[in-house]
Amino acid sequence: MVEGRPRIVFVPYPAQGHITPMFHLAHAMHHQHGFQSILVNPNFIHNRLIASSSGATNDPDNHGVIYANIPDGLHDGESIDFFAISHAMENHMPCHLECLLKSFETVGGVSCVVVDLLASWAVGVAERCRIPVAGFWPAMLGTYRLISGVPDMICRGLIDKNGTPIQEGATSFIKGQPKLNPEELPWLIGSPSSRRSRFAFWLRTIDRCKSLGWLILNSFHGEEINTENLLSSPRIFRIGPLPTHSPTPTLWCEDGICIEWLDKQSPSSVVYVSFGSWVDPIGDDKVAELALGLEASEKPFLWVLSTAWRSGLPEGYLDRVKGRGMLVSWAPQREVLEHGAVGCYLMHCGWNSTIEAVERGKRLLCYPVAGDQFVNCTYIVDVWKVGVRLGKLERGEVEEGVKRLMDGCCGGEMMRRVLALKELMMGRHGRLGADAELNAFVDALANWTLD
Numbered sequence: 001m002v003e004g005r006p007r008i009v010f011v012p013y014p015a016q017g018h019i020t021p022m023f024h025l026a027h028a029m030h031h032q033h034g035f036q037s038i039l040v041n042p043n044f045i046h047n048r049l050i051a052s053s054s055g056a057t058n059d060p061d062n063h064g065v066i067y068a069n070i071p072d073g074l075h076d077g078e079s080i081d082f083f084a085i086s087h088a089m090e091n092h093m094p095c096h097l098e099c100l101l102k103s104f105e106t107v108g109g110v111s112c113v114v115v116d117l118l119a120s121w122a123v124g125v126a127e128r129c130r131i132p133v134a135g136f137w138p139a140m141l142g143t144y145r146l147i148s149g150v151p152d153m154i155c156r157g158l159i160d161k162n163g164t165p166i167q168e169g170a171t172s173f174i175k176g177q178p179k180l181n182p183e184e185l186p187w188l189i190g191s192p193s194s195r196r197s198r199f200a201f202w203l204r205t206i207d208r209c210k211s212l213g214w215l216i217l218n219s220f221h222g223e224e225i226n227t228e229n230l231l232s233s234p235r236i237f238r239i240g241p242l243p244t245h246s247p248t249p250t251l252w253c254e255d256g257i258c259i260e261w262l263d264k265q266s267p268s269s270v271v272y273v274s275f276g277s278w279v280d281p282i283g284d285d286k287v288a289e290l291a292l293g294l295e296a297s298e299k300p301f302l303w304v305l306s307t308a309w310r311s312g313l314p315e316g317y318l319d320r321v322k323g324r325g326m327l328v329s330w331a332p333q334r335e336v337l338e339h340g341a342v343g344c345y346l347m348h349c350g351w352n353s354t355i356e357a358v359e360r361g362k363r364l365l366c367y368p369v370a371g372d373q374f375v376n377c378t379y380i381v382d383v384w385k386v387g388v389r390l391g392k393l394e395r396g397e398v399e400e401g402v403k404r405l406m407d408g409c410c411g412g413e414m415m416r417r418v419l420a421l422k423e424l425m426m427g428r429h430g431r432l433g434a435d436a437e438l439n440a441f442v443d444a445l446a447n448w449t450l451d
């Protein structure tokens with residue numbers, strides 16, 4: 001390890017969509033501000049990162065971020081879902097993080113621990129070690145406001161104390177935010193008991209984050225102006241979109257063959273289809289409808305579909321679409337979206353994917369499935385108007401949606417708007433704004449004193 005530099009420790013929630021932005025933040029703190037950045041993952045994630053990157057993740061010349069791993073109590077072959085991860089985070093990881101933080105005491109200590117709010121278990125650990133803590137929200141400001149607003153929603157009778165919606169019909173749960181269907185609140189996933197556990201998870205998060213003085217948001221200037229009624233009024237640094245030029249650690253091996261395939265397609269002709277990294281399977285029926293809709297659109301398509309989901313493809317499908325349709329298990333997504341052959345992106349509205357697509361000026365076809373994806377979708381479709389929502393993912397709707405975006409005049413309008421949003425996000429003002437916020441965070445760290 002490099003001695004003599006201020007050290008900063010990053011604790012992401014253990015999932016791809018969280019590791020990616022935390023990694024980019026760690027990378028920026030190292031390369032732009034000279035920190036020694038240490039990214040802490042549980043063993044099960046660390047092992048997968050090592051496996052998918054041929055063991056190069058710990059090479060400081062690779063991208064400058066040092067990887068540390070802590071035991072998680074998970075066993076080989078155990079199915080790792082939200083509940084197993086929550087158990088590991090609450091019961092196994094805290095004492096190991098504490099040991100790790102203490103191990104730095106004799107070599108200059110740690111200047112700050114940056115904690116993903118979904119890994120709020122680590123806030124108390126850092127506080128016990130008397131190290132300054134910053135919260136990190138990897139998603140958009142709108143979803144942060146929604147979660148912060150939970151106590152108020154209970155008071156206003158919009159949801160009950162278990163998070164079950166009382167209000168019927170599309171509702172503006174937070175003042176000034178677009179309406180959301182009550183069934184689309186982020187914790188409403190799975191069975192009633194799963195919903196209650198997920199809601200309890202958020203209540204715990206809200207409670208633990210009350211003490212935070214700083215909050216870093218992977219959110220961009222112009223995304224939304226209103227920052228009223230935020231949880232515990234921390235000082236906010238909006239550092240998004242984070243620069244994404246460095247190689248990103250991924251949990252799966254990327255299939256680069258799809259780039260060669262894209263090279264052979266005409267400009268703006270291809271539909272890129274991906275539902276992100278963790279989303280609950282959409283089910284065989286939906287996979288079949290999506291497959292038939294893509295076939296009927298007569299456009300070339302690149303579809304990220306893991307082998308576990310391919311059982312939903314209609315019989316003989318792969319032969320019928322041979323040459324026109326390309327399926328991969330995991331794509332180098334930013335490279336794909338950068339490619340001139342990609343004309344639109346049929347997506348689940350994950351926040352990282354949304355930013356990556358807008359950054360590269362791609363129009364969106366949206367089929368949100370769970371969590372924050374519904375909120376993101378309302379911004380994409382209703383506020384920014386850079387995408388079209390698919391209601392049921394039926395074949396006719398998929399075909400029509402693709403044609404509308406790729407051929408119709410609505411597609412041209414949307415392209416104009418997505419380029420304007422890209423300018424807002426990435427243009428001179430957006431970029432300078434994000435850099436200034438990161439500088440302000442570094443200044444806040446330098447001026448921090450223990451009470």
Ligand code: UDP
Pocket residue numbers: 016017018020250274275276277278279304329330331332333334349350351352353354356
């Ligand atoms: N991703 C990728 N290859 C794929 C599919 C996804 O590299 O084939 C990346 C994508 O670029 C994004 C992340 O995985 O950075 C997914 O994050 P997001 O927030 O969009 O969705 P989540 O997986 O959290 O639902």
